[in-house]
Each structure stands twice: as structure tokens, then as C-alpha cells.
Amino acid sequence: MAETLLAAEGLxxxxxxxxxxxxxxxxxxxxxxxGLIGPNGAGKTTLFNLVTGFIRPDAGSVRFAGEEVTGxxxxxxxxxxVARTFQILKPFPRLTAEENVMxxxxxxxxxxxHARAVARRCLALVGLEHKQxxxxxxxxxxxxxxxxxxxxxxxxxxLLLLDEITGGVDQPSIPGLIELVARLRDEGVTLLVIxxxxxxxxxxxxxxxFLHLGEKLAEGTPQEIASHPEVVALxxxxxxxx
Amino acid sequence: xxAWLAQxxxxxxxxxxxxxxxxxxxxxxxxxxxxxxxxxxxxxLYGAMGVAWNILGGLAGQVSFGHAxxxxxxxxxxxxxxxxxGLAPLLSLPIAxxxxxxxxxxxxxxxxxLRGHYFVLASVFIMEGIHVxxxxxxxxxxxxxxxxxVYKASGFVDALWHGQFQTKLPYYYIAxxxxxxxxxxxxxxxxxxxxxxxxxxxxEQDAAQSLGVNVARCKLYALIxxxxxxxxxxxxxxxxxxxxxxxxxxxxxxxxxxCFVAILGGIGTLWGPVLGAAVIVPLTELLxxxxxxxxxxDMSGLAGGGIGAWLEYYARGGGGNLDILAYGLVIxxxxxxxxxxxxxxxxxID
Numbered sequence: 001m002a003e004t005l006l007a008a009e010g011l012x013x014x015x016x017x018x019x020x021x022x023x024x025x026x027x028x029x030x031x032x033x034x035g036l037i038g039p040n041g042a043g044k045t046t047l048f049n050l051v052t053g054f055i056r057p058d059a060g061s062v063r064f065a066g067e068e069v070t071g072x073x074x075x076x077x078x079x080x081x082v083a084r085t086f087q088i089l090k091p092f093p094r095l096t097a098e099e100n101v102m103x104x105x106x107x108x109x110x111x112x113x114h115a116r117a118v119a120r121r122c123l124a125l126v127g128l129e130h131k132q133x134x135x136x137x138x139x140x141x142x143x144x145x146x147x148x149x150x151x152x153x154x155x156x157x158x159l160l161l162l163d164e165i166t167g168g169v170d171q172p173s174i175p176g177l178i179e180l181v182a183r184l185r186d187e188g189v190t191l192l193v194i195x196x197x198x199x200x201x202x203x204x205x206x207x208x209x210f211l212h213l214g215e216k217l218a219e220g221t222p223q224e225i226a227s228h229p230e231v232v233a234l235x236x237x238x239x240x241x242x
Numbered sequence: 243x244x245a246w247l248a249q250x251x252x253x254x255x256x257x258x259x260x261x262x263x264x265x266x267x268x269x270x271x272x273x274x275x276x277x278x279x280x281x282x283x284x285x286x287l288y289g290a291m292g293v294a295w296n297i298l299g300g301l302a303g304q305v306s307f308g309h310a311x312x313x314x315x316x317x318x319x320x321x322x323x324x325x326x327x328g329l330a331p332l333l334s335l336p337i338a339x340x341x342x343x344x345x346x347x348x349x350x351x352x353x354x355x356l357r358g359h360y361f362v363l364a365s366v367f368i369m370e371g372i373h374v375x376x377x378x379x380x381x382x383x384x385x386x387x388x389x390x391x392v393y394k395a396s397g398f399v400d401a402l403w404h405g406q407f408q409t410k411l412p413y414y415y416i417a418x419x420x421x422x423x424x425x426x427x428x429x430x431x432x433x434x435x436x437x438x439x440x441x442x443x444x445x446e447q448d449a450a451q452s453l454g455v456n457v458a459r460c461k462l463y464a465l466i467x468x469x470x471x472x473x474x475x476x477x478x479x480x481x482x483x484x485x486x487x488x489x490x491x492x493x494x495x496x497x498x499x500x501c502f503v504a505i506l507g508g509i510g511t512l513w514g515p516v517l518g519a520a521v522i523v524p525l526t527e528l529l530x531x532x533x534x535x536x537x538x539x540d541m542s543g544l545a546g547g548g549i550g551a552w553l554e555y556y557a558r559g560g561g562g563n564l565d566i567l568a569y570g571l572v573i574x575x576x577x578x579x580x581x582x583x584x585x586x587x588x589x590x591i592d
Contacts, residue, residue: 052452078454086452092445103442106435107454115435148449155454 002029005159005190011050011060013043019214020046023060026209026219028159033181033191035205035222037198039234042211044194045087048161051192052084053077065158078107081158085148087167087194091136097123097147098132104154115154122150125187126180142173149180153189160184162193166200178204198235202226252429252512263422270414277531279410283482285523286417287475292503292515293424294471297431298464299501300510303444308349308365309500311372312469314492315342316476318376320405321388321486331405331481335474342473345372346466354461357447361461366494373492387487390480405481413482420478421516424471429512431467440464444510472500495566499526502569506576522572529568 006028013021021043028034036044049055051062056071063069069077083104092100101119102112109115123129126146131139136147145165152160165181166174178200185191195201201208202222210218210231218228225231249256266286270279291313298304316338323334349368353361377385395401398412407413431437439460442450451457480486490496499522507518 054448054452073456074448074451075454075456078452084452086449090446090449092442092449094445095441099438103438103450103455104453106438110435112435151449151453 002031004028005030005032005065006051006192007063008047008051009061009063011047011062012058013046013050013055014058019043021050021057021211022214024211024214024216025060026216028190028192030158030190031185031188032206033185033193033204035201035208036192036194036211037196037201037208037225038211038217041213043214044211045163046214047211048084048163048192048194052082052161075107078155078157081156082161083152083155083157083159084161085145085152085163087163089141089144089148091139091144091147091151093137094135096133096135097128097139097150100136100147101150101154104151108154108156118154119150122154123147125153125183126150127176142169142177145169145177146180149184153184157189159190159192162191165193165195166197167195174200198226254513266418267415270411276410279414281524281527283410283414283417284527285519286414286421287479288499288503288523289516289519290417290420290424291472291475291500292507292519293421293428293512294468294475295500296468296504296510296515297428297440297471298461298468299504300514301432301437301444302440302461302464303510304354304461304464305362305501306365306465306468307362307494307497307501308367308369309468309472310492310494310496311345311349311365311369312342312472313476313479313496313500314372314376314486314488315345315469316473316478317480317486317491318382318388318476319473320477320480321390322382324390324405325388330403331477332403335477338473338477339470342469343466346469347462350462350465351458354458354465366497369492369497370494373488376492377488383487385488387485390484392484406484413478416478417482420471420475423474425512425516427467427471431464432512436460436463499569502573506573522569525568525572 004027008027009025011021011024012019024043024047026034036047038044046055050057050060053069053072053074053076061068061070064077064080064082067080069080072080092103095103098116098119101122102115105115105118105122106112120129120132123132126149128143128146128150131143136144139147149160149162162181165177169177174197181191181193181204193201193205195204205222208220208222208225209216210225210228212230212234217230218225220228251259266282269282273279273282291309295306295309298306319338319341320331320334323329323337324331327334329337345368349364350361353364376382382388390406393404393406395404395406395408401407402412431440439450439455442453442455443457443460447457476491479491503518503522504515505518506522507516508514
């Protein structure tokens with residue numbers, strides 16, 4: 001495996017008496033696409049929030065590019081090269097697509113003109129260049145997902161965390177989004193991806209981490225995960241799957 | 243030239259802006275009665291404060307119900323420094339701005355990291371707390387306040403240095419300059435990367451933070467900028483009325499008037515507060531003037547007269563504060579018919 005870019009060690013988060021994540025450890029190597037899968041309520045988004053600094057873990061640590069970043073604020077993490085999208089999309093609704101992406105570029109370098117150029121390039125990369133002057137709230141769900149990716153890319157990330165690539169998107173848009181993620185990897189971005197659609201993740205990820213009830217149940221190549229007895233049992237709903 | 247005049251400044255044609263500026267510049271030469279000058283001076287003063295409030299409230303979406311604190315800091319610093327330290331307004335200006343920034347940090351630092359309405363609450367309670375402190379602090383005149391020693395200036399430059407004029411005309415143009423300053427500052431911030439960060443915070447704070455925006459710091463800078471202009475307005479007010487006391491400076495009513503000007507006019511817009519002030523300030527000043535002679539009403543009929551007598555008493559201005567009732571009425575009407583503010587009457591809301 002390549003150089004380790006992200007290393008999560010023993011991450012634990014409790015909400016009241018419930019473990020949202022319990023002792024979860026995994027690594028992401030530079031240049032990889034790692035899939036994070038699991039049933040609803042498995043703790044995938046909580047894990048994202050722990051890694052990106054939106055919530056602080058009760059125990060465990062996060063290292064990014066060799067440095068300890070546990071509990072670091074999201075904006076500081078962003079400056080180090082970690083960007084994310086949100087499962088429940090969070091565009092700036094009353095800004096245009098271009099302005100949305102400019103925000104990401106502006107935190108990296110001052111000038112408006114430069115930010116506009118970066119925004120145009122990122123919008124073109126995700127295929128939204130024709131929407132640059134449309135208010136974000138006027139975009140479709142699929143377009144808003146692309147917009148969030150463009151916005152995150154404008155910060156020049158080393159690691160991009162995508163929370164649900166295809167969730168809530170109409171069927172015909174899915175292949176384009178998958179292709180986009182693959183293209184981002186070719187651009188040199190490392191990706192950690194939450195995805196519900198097994199077929200999508202199997203075709204995309206180098207490795208897959210499987211979460212269930214907050215704990216890491218399995219990790220491996222897509223093929224290994226697909227044939228993992230507990231994963232099969234959970235996804236096919238069999239209780240005697242061993 | 244014609245092409246330039248057809249340009250728009252935040253939705254208003256440049257020609258209209260020039261016309262407004264010219265009209266405001268000429269107005270006091272036409273309106274020579276002190277009262278009519280006073281109405282426009284107060285409108286411009288509140289317009290400037292509404293624009294300043296809008297930097298934080300409109301761009302960053304952080305509603306402050308405590309801006310009277312910064313107004314009071316300006317008014318009291320100017321009065322105290324002049325009366326006790328013999329400092330002219332220009333010399334007390336940096337002191338006032340430093341205290342204003344310190345007050346902004348006191349309010350903003352603990353609350354801007356938190357989500358939700360903590361800042362709103364903190365802004366009110368700290369302002370009210372300072373009101374109580376000032377009201378009981380003998381050194382600054384307690385509840386009675388501070389009266390300026392009247393200065394007889396020899397010549398215009400001397401009067402300008404002391405900030406005391408015999409007529410309203412110089413005050414008028416200083417208020418106009420304050421309004422212009424507030425508008426220029428708002429527009430400069432609005433069009434800067436910093437302004438875009440503020441709008442991003444208003445629109446979706448989590449997303450802004452995930453994109454590298456230091457949310458707490460941006461809000462704090464916006465508050466400091468907003469407070470600074472409000473403090474300048476407070477200094478002007480003290481020099482204008484030559485008397486400061488807690489209720490007319492550091493009070494909830496003043497705080498509400500400042501933010502109503504922005505909210506009624508059109509929150510987050512450059513021209514909204516100007517329009518809001520142009521509507522609401524003359525209304526209240528006129529009501530105040532109209533009612534001031536009628537407050538000492540005969541109350542003898544109230545005891546046995548029942549509710550009808552009370553209603554008549556209030557309708558005729560008894561008890562004062564009818565201007566505040568008028569405020570409430572205007573707010574209800576605008577909230578009902580044009581929630582986006584008075585600007586909404588002039589343009590479609592998209």
C-alpha cells in the first residue's frame with residue numbers, strides 16, 4: 001500500500017448511552033479510493049464527522065499526513081487539505097454556483113479574480129460550467145451534489161470525503177457521478193466515500209470498510225467484502241448467515 | 243457619463259444615488275427650520291447605524307439586539323473625555339473605538355463559537371447589564387447622565403475641533419458624512435472575500451467551516467466593524483445633543499430602533515437601512531413632536547370613566563410612547579405585506 005494519508009485509531013463516540021462509533025480503526029493510503037459502507041445507523045456519517053472535526057471523539061485519534069489532528073476544527077483541517085461533502089446537502093442557497101465554489105477557493109488565496117478562475121475550472125471539472133450563474137437553490141439534487149464536490153475541490157484538498165455519492169439522485173445520473181469520482185482520483189485526490197449502493201462502491205473502491213452498529217465489522221477489497229459472510233447476511237437480511 | 247449613470251449600485255441606478263446625494267446635500271439649505279433639519283439628521287444617523295448593523299445582521303446573519311451598547315460607548319466616551327479630560331472629539335475617537343472593540347470582543351468571543359441564539363441573548367443581556375452599571379455609576383453621572391459644558395467657539399475651525407456648533411447645519415453635514423462612510427464600508431465589505439465569507443456563514447455555517455472559513459473569527463471581525471461605525475454615531479449623537487444619559491443611549495429601545503431600521507428597510511441589502519430610516523425615523527420624530535404638547539392630559543376622569551376613558555386618554559397621547567406603538571404597527575404591517583422589507587415594495591423578491 002502507498003503512503004498512509006489518513007489513519008484513524010480506536011475512534012469512539014457515544015451519544016447518551018448509544019455508541020455511534022466504537023473503537024473504529026482504519027487507514028487510507030494516498031491515491032486510494034476507500035469505501036465506507038454499512039446499513040442505516042451503522043455510524044458512517046458520525047465517523048465522517050469525527051474525521052473532519054465536526055465532532056470530537058470520546059476516545060481514539062486521527063492522524064492526517066503524519067500529524068495528529070484529533071478534534072481539530074473543520075476550517076483548520078481544511079487548510080491542511082481535508083475537504084468533505086454533506087449527506088444532507090448544504091449549498092449556499094442564495095449564492096450562484098460560481099460564488100458557492102469561490103468560497104472554497106478564497107479560503108486558500110485572497111484574490112477574487114483568482115478565486116473566480118479556480119471556481120470556473122472546478123465547475124467545469126464536475127460538469128456544471130453551464131450553471132455558473134444559477135442560484136444554488138435552483139439546482140437539482142444531482143447538480144447540487146456536483147456543486148458540493150466542486151466547492152470542496154476548490155479548497156485544493158489532498159483528501160476528499162464524499163458522504164453519499166448517489167443517494168437521492170435519479171438513476172440516469174448515477175454513472176456520470178461515478179465517472180466523476182474516478183476522474184477526481186486521476187486528478188490526484190485521495191477519496192473516502194460513503195455509499196449505500198453496493199454495486200457502485202464495488203466498481204469504484206480499492207478497499208472497503210464495513211461498519212455495523214458503530215463497529216468495524218470487516219475491511220478488505222470489494223471482492224473480499226462482497227463474500228464476507230456477515231456482510232452478506234446483513235445485506236441479504238438473513239439471520240443465520242454464518 | 244450617461245452609461246455610468248445607467249449603472250446600478252446594488253439594484254439602484256447610479257443616477258438615483260447621485261440624485262439622492264444631491265438632494266440630501268441641498269436639503270438643509272432649503273429647509274431652514276431646525277426641526278426639519280433635525281428630522282433628517284436623525285434619519286441619516288439611524289440610517290448609518292442601520293447600515294452598520296447590517297454588516298453583522300444582514301451579511302453574517304447574526305442578529306444583535308444590543309447595538310445600543312456601542313452607541314452608548316461612543317456617546318459616553320465623547321462626553322466623559324470632553325467634560326473631565328478636556329479631550330476634543332478627534333482625540334477621544336481612538337479611545338472610543340478601542341473600548342468599542344473591547345466590548346465587541348466581550349460579547350462576541352464567548353458566543354460566536356456557539357450555534358443558535360446565544361449571541362442574540364448575550365447581546366441583549368450584556369447591553370442591559372452595562373445599562374444598569376452606567377445608571378448607578380456616579381463618575382459618569384449615573385441615571386442623570388453627563389451634560390456638556392457649552393463652549394463658545396471662535397470661528398468655524400475652533401467649533402469643529404470642539405464638535406459644538408451654534409446651528410444644525412454643520413451637524414447635518416457630519417451626519418451625512420457618517421451615512422456615506424457607513425455605506426462605503428458596507429459595500430467594500432460586501433464585495434470583499436471577507437464579505438463573501440460572512441454571507442456563506444449566514445447561508446450555511448457548517449459548509450462555510452468545512453471550506454476553511456474561520457466562522458467565529460469572521461463573525462467577530464464583522465461585529466467589531468459594525469460596532470466601530472455605531473460608536474462613531476454615538477459620538478456624533480453626544481456632540482449633537484450635548485447631553486448623554488443611559489436611557490437615550492444604552493437601552494433596549496435604541497437597540498431595537500437600530501435593527502428595525504435595517505430589518506424594515508430590507509435586511510442584508512445596501513440601501514435597505516437607508517430606506518427603513520427614511521420611513522421610520524421621521525414618523526417617530528413627528529409623532530414625538532406632535533404628542534409632546536399633549537402628554538400632560540387631564541387624568542381626573544380616568545378613575546370612574548371605565549375603559550372608554552382610558553382608550554380616549556391613550557388615543558390622545560396620554561402616557562407618551564405612542565411613537566413606540568406606531569413602531570409596532572409599522573412592523574406588523576411590513577411583516578404581513580412585505581416580509582423582505584420596504585425595499586420589497588420596489589422590486590420583486592426572487
